Amino acid sequence: MSKGVISTAGGGWLLQLLVVVLAAGLQAAVLCGAELQYGFYNTSCPLAEALVRKTVSDAFAEDGRVAAGLVRLHFHDCFVRGCDASILIDSTIHNVAEKDAVPSQTLHGYDVIDAAKAAVEAVCPGVVSCADILAFAARESAALAGNITYDVPAGRLDGTVSRAVEADLGIPSADSDLAQLIQNFTFWGLSPEDLVTLSGAHSFGVAHCPAFADRLYNFSSSSQADPTLSPAYAALLRGACPEEGSEGAVWLDLVTPEVLDNKYYAGLVLGLGLLHSDQELMAEANLRAAVEENARNRGWWAAKFAQAMVRMGSIQVQTAGEGEVRANCRLVNSSIFPRRPAASS
Ligand code: HEM
Ligand SMILES: *[C@@H]1O[C@H](CO)[C@@H](O)[C@H](O)[C@H]1NC(C)=O
Ligand SMILES: *[C@@H]1O[C@H](CO)[C@@H](O)[C@H](O)[C@H]1NC(C)=O
Ligand SMILES: *[C@@H]1O[C@H](CO)[C@@H](O)[C@H](O)[C@H]1NC(C)=O
Ligand SMILES: *[C@@H]1O[C@H](CO)[C@@H](O)[C@H](O)[C@H]1NC(C)=O
Ligand SMILES: CC(=O)N[C@H]1CO[C@H](CO)[C@@H](O)[C@@H]1O
Numbered sequence: 001m002s003k004g005v006i007s008t009a010g011g012g013w014l015l016q017l018l019v020v021v022l023a024a025g026l027q028a029a030v031l032c033g034a035e036l037q038y039g040f041y042n043t044s045c046p047l048a049e050a051l052v053r054k055t056v057s058d059a060f061a062e063d064g065r066v067a068a069g070l071v072r073l074h075f076h077d078c079f080v081r082g083c084d085a086s087i088l089i090d091s092t093i094h095n096v097a098e099k100d101a102v103p104s105q106t107l108h109g110y111d112v113i114d115a116a117k118a119a120v121e122a123v124c125p126g127v128v129s130c131a132d133i134l135a136f137a138a139r140e141s142a143a144l145a146g147n148i149t150y151d152v153p154a155g156r157l158d159g160t161v162s163r164a165v166e167a168d169l170g171i172p173s174a175d176s177d178l179a180q181l182i183q184n185f186t187f188w189g190l191s192p193e194d195l196v197t198l199s200g201a202h203s204f205g206v207a208h209c210p211a212f213a214d215r216l217y218n219f220s221s222s223s224q225a226d227p228t229l230s231p232a233y234a235a236l237l238r239g240a241c242p243e244e245g246s247e248g249a250v251w252l253d254l255v256t257p258e259v260l261d262n263k264y265y266a267g268l269v270l271g272l273g274l275l276h277s278d279q280e281l282m283a284e285a286n287l288r289a290a291v292e293e294n295a296r297n298r299g300w301w302a303a304k305f306a307q308a309m310v311r312m313g314s315i316q317v318q319t320a321g322e323g324e325v326r327a328n329c330r331l332v333n334s335s336i337f338p339r340r341p342a343a344s345s
Contacts, residue, residue, distance in 0.1 A: 068205025082316025084159030126337030146260025157323025
């Protein structure tokens, strides 16, 4: 502590006060703010990430489709109440949970999360949250299906509330136009650029006919199909979904349907976006330029995707306080262990 500062008159005192107030404010922000940490389970459960990796890669070897399922589960988790594993909670006689909402009907991969959780609980019971396991599982999926690797900061707590109506209202629909999509992402602190980057997750996995059939039949008075859809692709899709009520499934990315890569963007440029919400990324000049850049350069997109997944995985996370570490990812208050203590002071 310099004597000079203390003995300086007037402005010096003010300045010092300002510095103290600012520092206190910053410290408060750090303590109250939900900061995730890389290697959060280094000492409390050093095997956690490896066990999730093993479980997901075993499941992937059995059925490669689980990778897309797990990435989508993580997205649906984070876009309702933040990344708190609220999507994993089962409905009860008292409560209809998110997983029974309309946009959740085609979600899958819950069994893989249960298996990963069981493996982790066996070595360190009550320590690793379901929300972190889901974030790790999505990361392993990106590695297995896309050779995209990144570190996942952790420390999320599991929420205790899950309501179907919130998923019905909050998960963006495939019919959304660009303005709605941007609004949705902005609400969660993600940029229009993140919207473009994360939509690249539609480079693997499937969509079922009801998600896009309105683009194929009776689209408008002047056109049977959506004119932004390539006519040849529309014809192909009508074969897969012979009428508006068809239930079949179609790959989201025609070119490399099971690989998480940038071919999705090449498809958008050619009018091969399956969902209206996909093709909408071409509706604005700056975003269209981003699509074209992604289409040209896989590594460039993959690096942005990894960073955007970390940002998505940080949405409204709770690291202390209200949340818990569930023992069973499907059940609230299933742990016999005390809650993680609130951050001190
Ligand atoms: C931009 C807004 C988004 C909309 C409107 C949207 C909508 C949809 C729809 C309608 C489906 C097909 C569901 C079905 O019919 O089975 C789907 C599938 C999928 N979505 Fe999205 N999605 C969006 C963003 C995202 C994001 C940000 C991610 C992840 C980062 C993601 C990952 C996936 C994956 C991996 C699938 C394939 C799932 C599977 O094969 O089971 N989506 N999405
Ligand atoms: C965990 O270990 C890694 C590697 O040594 C380190 O980078 C990271 O900061 C550690 N995290 C915590 C929370 O201790
Ligand atoms: C996976 O990516 C790394 C660089 O991130 C690269 O060196 C490696 O060749 C890639 N592997 C495959 C199978 O594409
Ligand atoms: C399209 O509209 C016409 C006239 O409204 C109707 O008769 C027909 O069933 C519709 N087709 C589909 C596939 O919905
Ligand atoms: C879970 O426990 C918390 C805290 O004890 C309580 O407020 C909440 O109502 C419980 N929720 C359920 C679904 O049991
Ligand atoms: C927060 C937000 O903007 N949510 C919207 C996301 O999109 C759906 C429709 O697709 C709206 O109903 C939500 O309000």
